[in-house]
Amino acid sequence: MPVAMGNYDNDGKRSTALGSCMSALKWIPVIFIAAVIAWSYYAYVVQLCLLSIENTFEQIVFLIFYHIICVLFFWSYWNTIFTPVGTVPSNWRIPETDIEHIFHADTQDQQKRILENFAKTLPVTNRTLNGSVRFCEKCKIIKPDRAHHCSVCGACVLKMDHHCPWVNNCVNFTNYKYFVLFLGYALLYCLYVALTSLEYFIRFWRVSL
The missing domain is CATH 1.20.1270 (Substrate Binding Domain Of Dnak; Chain:A; Domain 2)
Structure with a gap:
């Protein structure tokens, strides 16, 4: 030990x-x-x-x-x-119990229903190709419209344009x-x-x- x-x-x-x-x-x-x-x-x-x-x-x-x-x-x-x-507000973060259900769901439809149920009160309109709510597996949050995960910053960034090395920061909201x-x-x-x-x-x- x-x-x-x-x-x-x-x-x-x-x-x-x-x-x-x-x-x-x-x-x-x-x-x-x-x-x-x-x-x-x-x-x-x-x-x-x-x-x-x-x-x-x-x-x-x-x-x-x-x-x-x-x-x-x-x-x-x-x-x-x-x-x-x-960064994305805390009320967009999915509870751990729902995270477990999402990761252990048998089908995409089950995942989609869980995400839709959690995001029904959130102002999101963008969807993935299969029509599901956009979800970040790393941050465990629902992604707002035009938010993307920045691998350099290690977080989902609101209205992310790009990560600019010349300013060492994300160009964002x-x-x-x-x-x-x-x-x-x-x-x-x-x-x-x-x-x-x-x-x-x-x-x-x-x-x-």
Whole structure:
């Protein structure tokens, strides 16, 4: 018995260490994006506006609009990352007694009747191909419309669009607005930096050549 318990503890520690490593690795794309933003900030603010542009009024105008767009861009990105995932409410969870009946049902029709009986008071309209209520075997819940199980988050997510590695989060009901704003501000950020630095970029290459 002590040997078995020791093996269990070692396996548990290995699983915890592996899970911690995987969680850390998931942040690599986010760190990469943050590094790109930091580098672009230095390149635009210091190298372009402060060291290359001689006109003070032009410097001020460029910096004001740049920082407005940059703050909006970073704000939307931050909220996309750190807004908690929208999970299914607890009243959608199937009781353990019904779970046993579902897993030990002899036919699909029996499973269908159990699920329909439990979900009759829930606002669900989507069904599976055989007409049954959608059910997650891992979470043991009735799936609301447009909810899907995310294997990365390990939970059923409301109005799940996809799990985005660049934000290390699910794009779902709670952060969909921030994700769309993030994409829009990212495009605006890139266009603004490209257009305002184009003249100086061309001038640099003409002098170099």
